Amino acid sequence: MNSHKTKSWKEVRAAFQKIWGYEDFRPPQGEIVSSLISQKDALVIMPTGGGKSICFQLPALLQTGVTLVVSPLVALMENQVQELVQCQQKAALLHSELSTFQRRKTLQALEEQQLRLLYLSPETLLSPPVWERLCQPQLQINGLILDEAHCLVQWGETFRPAYRRLGAIRPALLKHKPPGTKISIAAFTATADPIAQKTIQTVLQLQQPEIFRLNPYRPNLHPSVCIAWTPRGRKQQLVKFIQNRPQQAGLIYVRTRRDSEDLAAWLSQMGYATAIYHAGLGAAERREVEASWLGGKIPFVVCTCAFGMGINKPDVRWVVHYHAPHLLSEYVQEIGRAGRDGKPAEALTLVSEPTGWLDSEDKQRQQFFQAKMRSQQQTAQQLIKRLPQQGNVNTVSKEFPDGAIALALLHSSGQLNWLDPFHYKIVHKTNNQPSTQLQATKQMTQYLNTKQCRWQFLLNAFGFTQEATNWHCGHCDNCHS
Structure with missing residues (x-):
């Protein structure tokens, strides 16, 4: 006992x-x-x-x-x-x-x-x-x-x-x-x-x-979404935003490692002291970037979603999503890094215009993410035919490059049970569930295009429907306009 x-x-x-x-x-x-x-x-x-x-x-x-x-x-x-x-x-x-x-x-x-x-x-x-x-x-x-x-x-x-x-x-x-x-x-x-x-x-x-x-509402956090008509326009909006907030601590979120490297290089050319942060950096480099930002040596970091979780810097005044995240939960996590000291903080998201004619990058990003999800689902369904009814995750991973992910997807769709942390058993149920990730990406798109109070949308999305009734935060871009 x-x-x-x-x-x-x-x-x-x-x-x-x-x-x-x-x-x-x-x-x-x-x-x-x-x-x-x-x-x-x-x-x-x-x-x-x-x-x-x-x-x-x-x-x-x-x-x-x-x-x-x-x-x-x-x-x-x-x-x-x-x-x-x-x-x-x-x-x-x-x-x-x-x-x-x-x-x-x-x-x-x-x-x-x-x-x-x-x-x-x-x-x-x-x-x-x-x-x-x-x-x-x-x-x-x-x-x-x-x-x-x-x-x-x-x-x-x-x-x-x-x-x-x-x-x-x-x-x-x-x-x-x-x-x-x-x-x-x-x-x-x-x-x-x-x-x-x-x-x-x-x-x-x-x-x-x-x-x-507890609901995610933060009265001091002001969310807004702005259309960037062209790739060049997106950069200009970002620079204008930073210029208007000299010496304030902030974070710029991008989708990929490459995006972070390209954008940080361009900002450095423009004379801004910044650094990149993504999961591909070595431990020492990551610590160095964190320390420089926490200590105020660099005002902002250009980072992927790998940065910020559990890092406590109370005086972050702004978070910019240079690219919108795929999931609303990621978005709320990331904007939540701002204004922990209770003072006003801004959360700006830049998006391409919805048709994608002038700048198709956002659309391509979304499609790439969805296509990858679908192809992983297909791999999992094909793998189920080739796998032993019961087996070991390590054996499957050695034999098939995406074996562990395929097993996770089968578990998620109710076609597989874990007998213990290492051994699985396939239970044949038909998989007709859409991936929760694919459902979630639709929600993010709705948020970016909504005309209602942004906090009201978020409260509803996170299941706080009673609190959301007749809600107007009065400080998001939609409430202002």
């Missing part, structure tokens, strides 16, 4: 004040902490900057045993672990960029039960050296936290298929633990519409989760 002495609420608050120095919880932090301490499953949806990480860090630090935090990006893990270590807390991380010595040291600390929090990616969690240790009967695991849980929905069917196997982890671990052991699962995100919420609950196999939802 997990040895849990129930902490009195007084002790919980005292620990909170001692570690973080805050006087008291902001609602609903207290309720979430209390729910996790009593080891219930939970789904938590709170806007960026709402203090989500404290909600799972505090219960983990108050319990004996380790809590596993599954996190999508190295930068995100490093930021959180660094802050915890500075507060003298027993936290560590594991990822592929660590030296062999570091890895060995962390794995040893895990085995010796010296850690309260261990941060890792889904891929690292399912790697043999880590998985073998987690299965040791004497290792006490209290819970599994999925941080930035929208990544499961956004990336689980495309380039991070390990996300779709996370639901098989709890039952597999419990087989190795003493009878009566409890392992709770909680998912945290700033953005999940009703479909995404259902996906997260289903994939993780949450058991009667307590659900905490």
Whole structure:
């Protein structure tokens, strides 16, 4: 059995004040902490900057045993672990960029039960050296936290298929633990519409989760969408926007690595100090860019969606989407990086005119994304005919280049079950479900073209329909016009 002495609420608050120095919880932090301490499953949806990480860090630090935090990006893990270590807390991380010595040291600390929090990616969690240790009967695991849980929905069917196997982890671990052991699962995100919420609950196999939802509305955040008639016009609008905001901290989001390199090179020629950030950079380069931006050496970064998750810079005054994201959840995540200090912040999105005659780039981008999704679906359906009824994900990945993604897609369409995190079983159901990703791209297009209050549209899209009735924020471009 997990040895849990129930902490009195007084002790919980005292620990909170001692570690973080805050006087008291902001609602609903207290309720979430209390729910996790009593080891219930939970789904938590709170806007960026709402203090989500404290909600799972505090219960983990108050319990004996380790809590596993599954996190999508190295930068995100490093930021959180660094802050915890500075507060003298027993936290560590594991990822592929660590030296062999570091890895060995962390794995040893895990085995010796010296850690309260261990941060890792889904891929690292399912790697043999880590998985073998987690299965040791004497290792006490209290819970599994999925941080930035929208990544499961956004990336689980495309380039991070390990996300779709996370639901098989709890039952597999419990087989190795003493009878009566409890392992709770909680998912945290700033953005999940009703479909995404259902996906997260289903994939993780949450058991009667307590659900905490705060709507994404931020009164200090002013969204607007502007048409850029030509590629040259788009650049000019961007420069004019930056010129009018000298020395303000901001972010410019683009779609691809190449876009970030081209745009940053052009801005440098125009005399702007900036840097690029994408998943293709080495660890040291990424840290350097983050540090320069956080420290104010460069006012803005030209980045892909790889930047900003969990990076806390309160005084970001603007976010520009030089290219619109494909998904509304990505959009809300990214604009949420602005104005965390509560002061006014702007979120500008540049789009081609809807026909695509003068500038077809946006249309091509959308079509390319959709075509890629469809071709992955087709590959998955063809693969189902060639695969053994039951098998191992690693064997399939070795044999077929997109094998792991195909298995994730089959799982998503209800044609495959995970027997444990490594073994699947095909259950032949016909696949007639459109991909959730393809449905979601339509929603993004509707948002960009809507004439209604933008926040009203977002509240409806994220399932806050009651709050959205008769809503006018008064500070988006549509309300102004």
